[in-house]
Amino acid sequence: xxxxxxxxxxxxxxxxxxxxxxxxxxxxxxxxxxxxxxxxxxxxxxxxxxxxxxxxxxxxxxxxxxxxxxxxxxxxxxxxxxxxxxxxxxxxxxxxxxxxxxxxxxxxxxxxxxxxxxxxxxxxxxxxxxxxxxxxxxxxxxxxxxxxxxxxxxxxxxxxxxxxxxxxxxxxxxxxxxxxxxxxxxxxxxxxxxxxxxxxxxxxxxxxxxxxxxxxxxxxxxxxxxxxxxxxxxxxxxxxxxxxxxxxxxxxxxxxxxxxxxxxxxxxxxxxxxxxxxxxxxxxxxxxxxxxxxxxxxxxxxxxxxxxxxxxxxxxxxxxxxxxxxxxxxxxxxxxxxxxxxxxxxxxxxxxxxxxxxxxxxxxxxxxxxxxxxxxxxxxxxxxxxxxxxxxxxxxxxxxxxxxxxxxxxxxxxxxxxxxxxxxxxxxxxxxxxxxxxxxxxxxxxxxxxxxxxxxxxxxxxxxxxxxxxxxxxxxxxxxxxxxxxxxxxxxxxxxxxxxxxxxxxxxxxxxxxxxxxxxxxxxxxxxxxxxxxxxxxxxxxxxxxxxxxxxxxxxxxxxxxxxxxxxxxxxxxxxxxxxxxxxxxxxxxxxxxxxxxxxxxxxxxxxxxxxxxxxxxxxxx
Numbered sequence: 022x023x024x025x026x027x028x029x030x031x032x033x034x035x036x037x038x039x040x041x042x043x044x045x046x047x048x049x050x051x052x053x054x055x056x057x058x059x060x061x062x063x064x065x066x067x068x069x070x071x072x073x074x075x076x077x078x079x080x081x082x083x084x085x086x087x088x089x090x091x092x093x094x095x096x097x098x099x100x101x102x103x104x105x106x107x108x109x110x111x112x113x114x115x116x117x118x119x120x121x122x123x124x125x126x127x128x129x130x131x132x133x134x135x136x137x138x139x140x141x142x143x144x145x146x147x148x149x150x151x152x153x154x155x156x157x158x159x160x161x162x163x164x165x166x167x168x169x170x171x172x173x174x175x176x177x178x179x180x181x182x183x184x185x186x187x188x189x190x191x192x193x194x195x196x197x198x199x200x201x202x203x204x205x206x207x208x209x210x211x212x213x214x215x216x217x218x219x220x221x222x223x224x225x226x227x228x229x230x231x232x233x234x235x236x237x238x239x240x241x242x243x244x245x246x247x248x249x250x251x252x253x254x255x256x257x258x259x260x261x262x263x264x265x266x267x268x269x270x271x272x273x274x275x276x277x278x279x280x281x282x283x284x285x286x287x288x289x290x291x292x293x294x295x296x297x298x299x300x301x302x303x304x305x306x307x308x309x310x311x312x313x314x315x316x317x318x319x320x321x322x323x324x325x326x327x328x329x330x331x332x333x334x335x336x337x338x339x340x341x342x343x344x345x346x347x348x349x350x351x352x353x354x355x356x357x358x359x360x361x362x363x364x365x366x367x368x369x370x371x372x373x374x375x376x377x378x379x380x381x382x383x384x385x386x387x388x389x390x391x392x393x394x395x396x397x398x399x400x401x402x403x404x405x406x407x408x409x410x411x412x413x414x415x416x417x418x419x420x421x422x423x424x425x426x427x428x429x430x431x432x433x434x435x436x437x438x439x440x441x442x443x444x445x446x447x448x449x450x451x452x453x454x455x456x457x458x459x460x461x462x463x464x465x466x467x468x469x470x471x472x473x474x475x476x477x478x479x480x481x482x483x484x485x486x487x488x489x490x491x492x493x494x495x496x497x498x499x500x501x502x503x504x505x506x507x508x509x510x511x512x513x514x515x516x517x518x519x520x521x522x523x524x525x526x527x528x529x530x531x532x533x534x535x536x537x538x539x540x541x542x543x544x545x546x547x548x549x550x551x552x553x554x555x556x557x558x559x560x561x562x563x564x565x566x567x568x569x570x571x572x573x574x575x576x577x578x579x580x581x582x583x584x585x586x587x588x589x590x591x592x593x594x595x596x597x598x599x600x601x602x603x604x605x606x607x608x609x610x611x612x613x614x615x616x617x618x619x620x621x622x623x624x625x626x627x628x629x630x631x632x633x634x635x636x637x638x639x640x641x642x643x
Contacts, residue, residue, distance in 0.1 A: 432490045436511070529564050
C-alpha cells in the first residue's frame with residue numbers, strides 16, 4: 022500500500038468513527054496494527070567527518086505486527102533544511118542507508134544502526150539524522166504511517182532525531198578486519214632440505230603459506246596502501262615476504278587497492294620465508310613439546326599525505342601452528358642420490374635389517390587452500406609416491422593422487438578426486454594397477470587388475486554445469502536465495518606401463534578449468550535483483566611422471582627410480598556479487614527504486630604460478 026492510499030485509509034476510518042459513534046459511546050477502542058519510531062539518541066562523538074562510520078541508537082514500538090520484518094532508512098540533512106523532509110519531493114540531504122529489523126517485537130524494541138557518513142564535500146556545521154521505519158512499505162495493513170518517521174522538530178521535539186556536528190575535510194582510516202591462514206597451519210622443510218643462510222627476498226616461486234585478509238577503507242581520499250607481513254619467533258621478528266603478481270617475485274610489501282569504501286573486502290596473499298627465517302623456525306621447533314606455533318602479523322602502511330584517524334587497527338596478529346617435514350633420511354652409504362630440484366616435500370628413506378628388505382622411497386606432496394571458505398574457496402592436494410625394494414627379486418610400486426575440494430558458502434564438496442597406481446616385482450613378473458576418477462561424488466572410472474603385462478592409457482573428460490549449494494541471506498531488507506555451483510571441465514590423462522623390467526606411471530593427473538556460476542531468487546514481492554558473476558575458481562594442471570627400473574635388480578642388486586612432479590595453477594580471480602532493487606520512500610511524497618550490491622569477491626589474479634614440486638632420481642644398491 023503506498024503512502025497516499027494509507028493517508029486515504031486514515032481519513033476514511035476517521036469519518037467512520039464520527040458517523041458510528043455517539044457522545045455516550047463508551048466502547049473501548051480496539052488495538053490497531055502499527056509500528057512507530059519511538060526515539061533516537063544523540064550520537065556518541067561530538068564531531069564527525071565525511072566518510073566516517075557512525076553509530077545510532079533508536080527504538081521502535083510495535084502493536085500486532087510481530088510477524089513482520091522491516092527496513093529503517095536514515096537520512097542526513099543540514100539542520101537549517103530539516104523542514105524539507107516534510108515539504109520537498111527531493112530533500113537536500115544524504116542517504117545513509119538502511120538498517121534491517123529481522124522481526125518486530127510487541128512493545129518497545131531497541132536497535133543500534135551502524136552507518137557511514139557520505140564521502141561528499143559536506144559543509145561544516147550542525148546536521149540532523151532522521152529515520153523512516155518500513156521504508157519500502159512491506160507492511161500492508163498499517164493504517165497510520167505518520168509515526169513511522171522522525172517528527173516534531175518544528176515544534177522543538179527532537180526525540181526522534183539525532184544531532185551530529187560535521188567538520189570539514191574527509192575521514193581517513195584503514196582497518197584490518199580478519200587474517201586467515203588458508204589451511205590454519207603451516208608445514209616447512211626440515212633441516213638440510215633448503216638453504217638456511219639466505220637473507221632478503223626469497224627467489225623461489227613455491228609458497229610457504231597461503232591465505233587472505235579482509236580489510237575496510239573508510240573515506241575516499243585514498244584507496245591504496247601497502248601491506249607487510251612478519252613472523253615472530255621467540256623475541257625476534259622477521260620479514261615474511263609477499264608475492265607480487267605483476268613483478269613475479271616475493272617482496273617485503275604488497276600493494277592492495279579498495280574497490281569501494283563501504284564494505285570489507287577480500288585480499289589474497291602468498292608468503293615465502295627466506296633462509297634466515299627458516300633457520301629460526303628450525304631452531305625454535307620442539308620435537309617433544311606438542312604443538313609448535315609462531316605469531317604472524319599483517320600491517321597496513323599508509324604512504325599518503327593524509328592523517329589517519331586510527332593506527333591501532335592497522336595490524337592484526339594470528340598464531341600459526343606449524344610442523345617440519347624431512348625429505349632426505351639415509352641410513353646407508355649405498356644410496357646414490359641425484360637431486361635436481363626439491364621444493365615442497367620429498368621423503369627419502371632406506372632401511373636394512375636382518376628381518377626386512379632394503380627399501381628406498383620418494384614422496385612429493387603439496388596442498389593449500391585458496392580463497393575464503395565462507396564464500397568460494399578451492400583446496401588442491403597432490404601426492405606422488407615411488408617406492409622400490411629388494412624383496413621378490415626387486416619390486417616397485419608407484420602412486421599419484423590429486424584432489425580438489427570445493428567450498429561454496431561454507432559448504433564443502435569433493436570437486437574431483439583422481440588416482441592411479443601400479444606395482445611390479447621381478448620374481449614372479451606379477452603386475453598390478455588401479456585407477457579412480459570421480460567428480461562431485463560421481464565415480465567415472467574405477468578399475469584395477471593383476472596382469473603379466475601392462476600398457477594402459479586412461480582418460481576421461483567431464484564438462485558441464487552443476488549446482489552445489491543453495492543459501493539464503495538478506496541484503497538491506499530483501500531476503501535473497503542464491504543457488505551456486507560450478508561450470509567448466511575436468512580431465513584425467515594417465516598412462517601405466519611395464520616393459521623391459523621398467524615400470525612407468527604418470528601424465529596430467531588432473532587438468533581443471535572451473536568457474537563459479539550462480540542464480541538468485543528474490544523472496545520479497547516488492548523487490549527484484551540478481552547476480553553478477555565472472556569468477557574463476559581454478560585453472561590447474563597437475564603433472565606427475567614416475568618410473569622404476571628393475572632390469573639390474575638381480576644381476577647387479579641395483580634399482581633406479583625417478584619422480585618429476587609439476588603444478589601450473591591459477592585460482593580465485595574475478596567478480597561475484599548479488600544485487601537487489603527495492604522501493605524506498607523519499608521522506609515526503611515519493612517512492613523511488615534503490616539498488617544495493619553485496620560484493621562477495623572483486624579480486625584480480627594473485628595465484629598464477631608454475632613450479633616444480635619434486636624432481637629427483639636415486640639408485641638403491643643392496
